[in-house]
Amino acid sequence: MEYKELENCKLCAWECGVDRLAGEQGVCLAGLPKVASCQLHPAPPQSYTIFCSSCNFRCLNCQNWEIAHYPFTQYKIKGIVNPEHVARVGVQAVNSNAGQMIGADRFFFSGGSPTVSLPWIEEVVQCAKTLDPDIKINFDTNGFPSKNSFRRIISISDSLTFDIKAYNDEVHRTLTGAPVEPVLTNVQEMARQKDQLWEFRILVIPNIVDLPEIQAITEFIVSLDETLPVSFLTFRPNFCLDTHPGASRELMEAVVTLARRTGLTNVHWAGFSGIPGVNPSIPQRIKDQFSLQNSAVAAFYAQRAGCRQIHRDCGKCSFKLTCDLKGYYPCQSR
Ligand code: SF4
Ligand code: SF4
Incomplete structure (x- = not known):
């Protein structure tokens, strides 16, 4: 997991340019991409949902404030997870009896704001598509990726849920x-x-x-x-x-x-x-x-x-x- 672009992070529309690998922080306060949790989720689009930690917004009404407002609630955060591992476990979950019973057919990247973790997500998607070319991808966005990131998000996604x-x-x-x-x-x-x-x-x-x-x-x-x-x-x-x-x-x-x-x-x-x-x-x-x-x-x-x-x-x-x-x-x- 070598994400050189995090040395000059412009993933979201703040385009801070901070060096996340050297410990500098933007509004998201993120360093390396971290996973909060992963689970089968029955809400449409039914999916294996991956909650990424950190967010580039500070919404007053945040539903997932414990993971969005990292690092104050680290007990909710799994941590840095190998993308291949997430892809393998997720593909197995979607194709399991439980996954099929709820009608899951895709990975759903949520958060926090998954934009903060985009390079890691791209790796997960690549591994998942290698394991199962039929797996679909949903990206859940707050609308605040940079223009370049939004193009990348569209290119890897079958569907977007857009707040x-x-x-x-x-x-x-x-x-x-x-x-x-x-x-x-x-x-x-x-x-x-x-x-x-x-x-x-x-x-x-x-x-x-x-x-x-x-x-x-x-x-x-x-x-x-x-x-x-x-x-x-x-x-x-x-x-x-x-x-x-x-x-x-x-x-x-x-x-x-x-x-x-x-x-x-x-x-x-x-x-x-x-x-x-x-x-x-x-x-x-x-x-x-x-x-x-x-x-x-x-x-x-x-x-x-x-x-x-x-x-x-x-x-x-x-x-x-x-x-x-x-x-x-x-x-x-x-
Ligand atoms: S994701 Fe956005 S807020 Fe966070 S460091 Fe990158 S540009 Fe800044
Ligand atoms: S919530 Fe208020 S104090 Fe905190 S960073 Fe935003 S503007 Fe500043």
Whole structure:
């Protein structure tokens, strides 16, 4: 496993250029690619799912914060794993009775953000295809690979699941810590390669990513191709949003109706709805800093969890290597 490109890492759209092999760190804080866990997974597309550790985003709502926010939770991380070994075990799992019973036909690279581990993933894919040329590959992306990485991802993947976190830059930054422009550029590229798109996934978060934000996202997708598949996922209280209310069934149904009215023809929603929570009262000093109320809500949570900037931009932040938000522990920080 010699990944020379990690000496000048430009795998994701931060394009930090840090020497990961020499211990320098970008926003992802990653060194050599590490695996968190691997398992057969029955959710479509049914697969042998490989969770890679580390992430180039710092989403307030992270579902997999324990592995994305490495190195604070190393007990969840398997570590550096030989790609041939993962390929062999994964091919066996997909072709096993259990794999066939759930309908598994592919490897599914998730995380964290698997982009951080791309050269390692390319090796796994090459080994897996040698062992079983029929094995398929799904890549799960937050839309933030560099342009060059996104081309590489498309070239190794049969399908992509593509998260769009927000459309407005202000909302995207407050929620993820990253600008939206690289994501929207990759959405456009994805639309050109639409046969490989499994679906766009949009998490619906009350008062943060709800109807006005969904309207903006769906209008953007419709402007590219109204037949692109979109799945709306139901927010459940999590990580820095651990006290925020979950999305209700009514909101999810309204979102799908809105998306259809906007022109999308292939939409549905999924997930558990109606988990209770408390809408926060946002201080005026935070509201005054934003043009969109939903950004102010996200900024409130970011500050409460330890972000020291009002306008998040983790790649340029002087606290990116010592960020308190990375050490946030749900329900124990207040
Ligand atoms: S944040 Fe992105 S460019 Fe920077 S080191 Fe991590 S993967 Fe590489
Ligand atoms: S302190 Fe800096 S690195 Fe941490 S979340 Fe805020 S903007 Fe991002």
